[in-house]
Amino acid sequence: MLSMRRFKAMVAKEWKDGIRNPHILLNAGMPILLALLFAQKDGDPADLTFLTVPILVAISITGAFVQAAMIAEEKEKNTLRALMLSPATKLEVLAGKSATTVLFALIVIAACIVISGVPDVNIAYLAILSVLLLMIFMALGTVIGLIARTASESSIVGLPVLLFFIFGPIFVPDLDVPVLMNVIRWLPSQQYVVAITELHRDGAFGSIAGQMLNLLAWTALTGALCFLAYGRQRFDK
Amino acid sequence: MKQAIIKVENLGKQYKKKQALKGISFEVQQGEIFGFLGPSGSGKTTTVKILTSQLIHTTGRVQVLGNDPGRSRRPAFLARIGVLTDNSGLYDRLSVLDNLVLFCRLYGVSEKRAGAVLEAVNLSGDGKTPVGKLSKGMKQRVTLGRAILHEPDILFLDEPTSALDPVNSGRIRETLLEMNRRGTTIFLTTHNMQEAEQLCHRVAFLNNGELSALDTPQALRLRYGDRTITVTTREGSRVIAQNEAGADEVSALMRSGELLAIHSNEPTLGDIFVQLTGRGLE
Numbered sequence: 001m002l003s004m005r006r007f008k009a010m011v012a013k014e015w016k017d018g019i020r021n022p023h024i025l026l027n028a029g030m031p032i033l034l035a036l037l038f039a040q041k042d043g044d045p046a047d048l049t050f051l052t053v054p055i056l057v058a059i060s061i062t063g064a065f066v067q068a069a070m071i072a073e074e075k076e077k078n079t080l081r082a083l084m085l086s087p088a089t090k091l092e093v094l095a096g097k098s099a100t101t102v103l104f105a106l107i108v109i110a111a112c113i114v115i116s117g118v119p120d121v122n123i124a125y126l127a128i129l130s131v132l133l134l135m136i137f138m139a140l141g142t143v144i145g146l147i148a149r150t151a152s153e154s155s156i157v158g159l160p161v162l163l164f165f166i167f168g169p170i171f172v173p174d175l176d177v178p179v180l181m182n183v184i185r186w187l188p189s190q191q192y193v194v195a196i197t198e199l200h201r202d203g204a205f206g207s208i209a210g211q212m213l214n215l216l217a218w219t220a221l222t223g224a225l226c227f228l229a230y231g232r233q234r235f236d237k
Numbered sequence: 238m239k240q241a242i243i244k245v246e247n248l249g250k251q252y253k254k255k256q257a258l259k260g261i262s263f264e265v266q267q268g269e270i271f272g273f274l275g276p277s278g279s280g281k282t283t284t285v286k287i288l289t290s291q292l293i294h295t296t297g298r299v300q301v302l303g304n305d306p307g308r309s310r311r312p313a314f315l316a317r318i319g320v321l322t323d324n325s326g327l328y329d330r331l332s333v334l335d336n337l338v339l340f341c342r343l344y345g346v347s348e349k350r351a352g353a354v355l356e357a358v359n360l361s362g363d364g365k366t367p368v369g370k371l372s373k374g375m376k377q378r379v380t381l382g383r384a385i386l387h388e389p390d391i392l393f394l395d396e397p398t399s400a401l402d403p404v405n406s407g408r409i410r411e412t413l414l415e416m417n418r419r420g421t422t423i424f425l426t427t428h429n430m431q432e433a434e435q436l437c438h439r440v441a442f443l444n445n446g447e448l449s450a451l452d453t454p455q456a457l458r459l460r461y462g463d464r465t466i467t468v469t470t471r472e473g474s475r476v477i478a479q480n481e482a483g484a485d486e487v488s489a490l491m492r493s494g495e496l497l498a499i500h501s502n503e504p505t506l507g508d509i510f511v512q513l514t515g516r517g518l519e
């Protein structure tokens with residue numbers, strides 16, 4: 001059972017703390033910076049990369065790293081112990097953090113869209129794809145946060161995720177390494193980029209059904225992973 | 238007839254290699270200030286963690302407020318206990334008041350309690366200060382404030398010594414005694430016997446995971462005192478046994494006007510601990 005009062009108390013605290021936390025501000029600022037850099041380059045208008053990459057980066061970096069940093073720091077500073085000694089439950093604490101991460105992500109995504117513009121596709125489909133991608137990365141962030149013991153460790157544990165999931169689809173297609181590309185192809189981030197490109201070309205739901213299915217599978221997989229890590233992690237030793 | 242609010246029977250805790258508690262038994266009555274004394278590594282924190290549902294014991298039985306704390310990580314149980322440990326942190330970037338307000342909301346008590354509690358721990362001027370800018374002792378007083386926000390039925394204090402530094406100790410001791418008068422049971426661990434003597438109704442001596450004594454400080458002093466007095470004359474001090482010969486000696490000193498001072502040799506709790514366990518408390 002989730003107490004709404006305690007959930008709201010957690011969100012209010014996370015927000016107040018988050019906007020004073022350089023680590024979180026850095027992670028939230030990075031996608032915006034990237035969007036600004038991308039906006040400087042004169043891109044081929046037919047190339048959607050300029051529009052999708054900033055959103056992809058906003059969703060993945062904010063979703064994964066803000067979430068991970070918030071969870072890990074709570075352990076690092078021993079504040080989790082105090083929370084766990086209060087009537088707040090693990091679920092309420094995690095829900096409060098997740099809601100705050102969503103809040104941060106929405107702001108960063110909005111900023112990126114303002115800077116680089118919206119891809120010319122069906123907004124409803126784009127929103128569904130984006131929500132799924134955000135859930136996937138937040139689940140990954142939760143797992144990273146649960147594994148890492150400190151906020152800086154969460155960056156270290158998360159770095160492989162960053163390189164693989166985020167930069168894979170951005171750089172690997174240009175590398176001409178078929179083996180790597182075969183792996184990258186199945187990543188949710190790559191599927192997201194492909195789906196938006198398909199939507200732009202075709203516009204029909206049928207053209208992105210495969211990608212949608214892949215994202216749903218990733219959501220289920222990372223969700224289960226998250227549940228596993230959450231269950232195993234004893235907040236108190 | 239007072240009720241036992243904490244019941245511990247044959248409590249044992251085995252860490253991977255270390256047997257931290259070797260079957261201890263005691264009861265804490267409602268309304269009591271109970272002192273748990275022992276040197277470093279004797280198992281005080283382990284006991285507090287078990288009583289406050291942070292750790293599961295390996296053998297024996299534990300009841301706190303009628304619950305098995307290991308199985309009742311339930312909000313209703315946690316709302317009735319307050320815990321001050323040396324290792325529970327505060328949010329450095331938030332102000333003192335914001336830290337407390339969060340917990341007011343989590344406990345569902347009026348946010349006005351935050352201000353009242355700041356006064357009780359002598360920090361009323363520092364509500365707006367970010368916790369990161371406070372000294373260690375001040376932080377611990379905030380932590381104490383947080384532990385008493387919701388007026389718990391039992392307050393667990395694990396070595397509150399730095400919160401009780403000489404400057405603030407008076408105010409905070411007063412706060413604790415006042416809470417106790419209003420019905421809060423206090424379970425205090427310390428290796429500072431002065432603290433224990435000043436506050437506790439009963440004390441238990443823990444050594445190496447075993448209890449070696451449990452009684453009121455007065456009873457312990459009477460039982461283990463060696464019934465001597467020290468007299469001081471111009472020539473110096475000497476110890477005199479409390480018997481007939483000693484009485485004659487003292488009265489002679491009194492008559493001759495040589496006696497400058499006279500002290501009863503009541504042992505401190507620390508002395509008794511050494512006597513019982515062969516090791517010191519510090």
Ligand SMILES: Nc1ncnc2c1ncn2[C@@H]1O[C@H](COP(=O)(O)OP(=O)(O)OP(=O)(O)O)[C@@H](O)[C@H]1O
Pocket residue numbers: 237252253254255256257275276277278279280281282283284428
């Ligand atoms: N998590 C743990 N894993 C293994 N051993 C532990 C653990 N926690 C405590 N111990 C051991 O159990 C014993 C009791 O420790 P505990 O922390 O309860 O002592 P304490 O009386 O609180 O000491 P102090 O006065 O230093 O705080 C010690 O020997 C300690 O090394």
Ligand SMILES: [Mg+2]
Pocket residue numbers: 281282283395396
């Ligand atoms: Mg200890």
